[in-house]
Amino acid sequence: MTVRLDDASPAHGGKAAALGALRRAGLPVPDGFVVPAAVAPRDLPGAVAAGSRDLARRAGGPADAPVAVRSSATDEDGAHASAAGQYDTVLGATGTDRVVAAVAACRASAAGPRATAYRAATAGAAPGTPGPGGLAVVVQRLVDARTAGVLFAGDGRVVVEASWGLGESVVQGAVDPDRWTVADGRVVERRTGSKRTRVDRSPGGTTTRAVPPSDAGRPSLDDDTVLRLAALGRRVADVRGGPQDVEWAVDDAGTIWLLQARPVTAALPEPAGHGESAGVLRGTGASGGRASGPARVVRGPDDFASVRPGDVLVCRETDPAWTPLFGVVAAVVTETGGLLSHAAIVARELRLPAVLGVPAATDVLRHAGTVAVDGDAGTVAPA
Structure with a gap:
């Protein structure tokens, strides 16, 4: 059986x-x-x-x-x-x-x-x-992870996102993860996120707790481990015959474990340069395209009924329970989350513009009226 x-x-x-x-x-x-x-x-x-x-x-x-x-x-x-x-x-x-x-x-x-x-x-x-x-x-x-996350292997580069503890923090978009880009066998870009919480195993299943400030602002992986992950990601792509999203974990002994691999269903946006403009909020362009609509701040399921077709969903984070809103709204803006979170993957599949990791978005955009979201540039601006 x-x-x-x-x-x-x-x-x-x-x-x-x-x-x-x-x-x-x-x-x-x-x-x-x-x-x-x-x-x-x-x-x-x-x-x-x-x-x-x-x-x-x-x-x-x-x-x-x-x-x-x-x-x-x-x-x-x-x-x-x-x-x-x-x-x-x-x-x-x-x-x-x-x-x-x-x-x-x-x-x-x-x-x-x-x-x-x-x-x-x-x-x-x-x-x-x-x-x-x-x-x-x-x-x-179960792998008791010291660090975990997701990697994208394909189109000549490997993108790795990571945070402390089990990978739920990264895939659920609950943290602003660390990110590395690897090309030609070397790390070509690094970004350290603000990893404020972590998920770990507990007697009842899992527990979410705060990350000490000394850890929140330091990278959760060293470059050597990132390169090892990138090499494994490329092997997964070779075995599976195409670009892959791979969930992984590193245990306390430093051993890397592969937890899941799925074909990449929509390509990652290309990194965009950022100029400075007054009134423009910036984050990570997680799903390309442009859309405008009324900013609708949603703080939890109790606010779902307030969302109208064509709104721009603005929230702290999105977990999978929010997927029904993705079929209604014109774009998504979050305060946390990375390129490889579940919300970002689904947004790309639905061709829904999304900008993630916009600091204080729910407060700044609460009375913003109509806003324009550019998922390629990673910006949110008054429309």
Whole structure:
């Protein structure tokens, strides 16, 4: 009722298939197993228990070691649509009961509002339509990350974004991450972000805590590790046959682990130079294009009802639960987040202009009226 990750195929969804291919190629992917979509709910406890025992025999350690539980839908991590962040992920689950609950939560998320809204926006599916082929679930040993993030490997360059702790801070857009660009085997650009929070494993799953000021302003990786990541990213792209977004983690021993790889569905914007203009706010151009509309500050789900078609969404950060708004608004502006966050990936797929990492945007633009967003230049200005 489970499949070893080494044996995963496209029948087990995009994420499992990619991880299986990378393990077979000898790349450093944490071991795990797949719960196929066909396993009935009543059989999940037995399947998870058996899979966990088998994993413990192969990987060593107890059967109830902490794991990462991730969706692997057949319409996820594909060449044309990533579904980045649209299905649930549960980190730090321990014991059969908690892992079974995590598997069930991943499965249920396939019919949730963010996944169905994403499918409607990217594939024309009717809202509420479940993904084709059901949803398999990957269970992997959790990497207790010292530093983690995402890299883009393709078009002659590798872009790496990183922050302290587990990678959720970066993919959820909760921090302004560090960023490096590697070309011709060397680091050609560095940018240190303001990494104010971090996510780490805790007995109940994960905990978010503040980053000490001494760490918030210093790089979370050294250049040697960045170059090692870039080399691994290029190998992933070679194995998978094209540019890739890769989630990764570095443990306390300095070992790099690859956690996920998906085809790049929309190219990164080219870096833009910044001139100075009065009244212009600047951030990271995460999704190209230009759009204008009324600035609509949204501080949480309670404000969703205030959003109107054509508004410019202005918020501190966007997590995947905000995806339904992406089909309504004209552009997105956030205070935190990087080029490789889930919000940025989805915005690029939807051709929605987005500027991320604009300091104090929710306060500055609260009464701004109509604004113009330039996702290529990374600017927000009065219209």
